[in-house]
Amino acid sequence: MFSKNLKYLRLQRGxxxxxxxEMVHRSVSTVSEWESGKYTPKAGVLADIAAIFGVKIDDMMTTDLSKSMNERLIKQTVSTMRRLHPARQEKVYNYADDQLKQQQNENVISLDDERHKRQPMLLHIAGTVSAGTGEYLPDDDTGDDIPFSGPVPDYDFAVRVNGDSMEPMFEDGQIIFVKKCDDCDIHSGQIVIADLNGDAYVKKIDIQPDGVRLVSLNPKYKPILVESFDDFAIQGIVML
Structure with a gap:
């Protein structure tokens, strides 16, 4: 319920x-993970979020605020209309009817628009990242340009997955989009592109007091422990 309420309240406020x-001092990928239901923020951050939207933490976690707020707004509107003179009630009705017609027209998508959306774009693939044992990702601008017609998030570079260790989230050969991480805030549980001793991996990062592990989602693969002597860097966060 938190993820649904967060997205509803965020969009409602524009x-x-x-x-x-930026308001909650977190990364965009963290907010995206909250809204997708993958993670829930800790109590202190929850309190800050509830305060921003002026709601109770319990309601944020257990109540469908989109329904409760809409129902309250409808009741308030009906109560207000009842106190208006008939001529003013008619004006309110005419305005509401006009808004409904505009909304219905906005929801109509022409066939030409749909055909245009299906037209593939030319997507530059920077290289390949391994979901298994590691693979070299070049630093230069070499790579392939391929036609791509799927949804594209805000990203800095795209790579292709090699291997099955990140299934079921990412399949072998899948294109993934990455946001560069020059000085970003990395959190345990994020899916990252990690450079370990010259090889590039796509893994879930597990940050613990005793060290860092690169974790596969496919249980048949063991986590990779990052040692203190390893050459290790995060190249980016996968945009989900």
């Missing part, structure tokens, strides 16, 4: 993920 992330 915040995009970037601006909201």
């Amino acid at each position: 915040y995009d993920q970037q601006s909201f992330a």
Whole structure:
């Protein structure tokens, strides 16, 4: 329920993920993970979020605020209309009817628009990242340009997955989009592109007091422990 309420309240206030992330001092990918239901923020952050939207933490976690707020707004509107003179009631009705017609027209998508959306774009693939044993990702601008017609998030570079260790989230050969991480805030549980001793991996990062592990989602693969002597860097966060 938290993820649904967060997205509803954010959109209701007109915040995009970037601006909201800045308000709570977190990364865009963290906000995206909250809204997808993968993670829930800790109690202190929950309190800050509830305060931003002026709601109770319990309601944020257990109540469908989209329904409760809409129902309250409808009741308030009906109560107000009953106190209006008939001529003013008619004006309110005419305005509401006009808004409904505009909404219905906005929901109509022409066949030409749909055909245009299906037209593939030319997507540059920077290289390949391994979901298993590691693979070299070049630093230069070499790579392939391929036609791509799927949804594209805000990203810095795209790579292709090699291997099955990140299934079921990412399949062998799948294109994934990455946001560069020059000095970003990395959290345990994020899916990252990690450079370990010259090899590039796509893994879930597990940050613990005693060290860092690169974790596969496919249980048949063991986690990779990052040692203190390893050459290790995070190249980016996978945009989900």
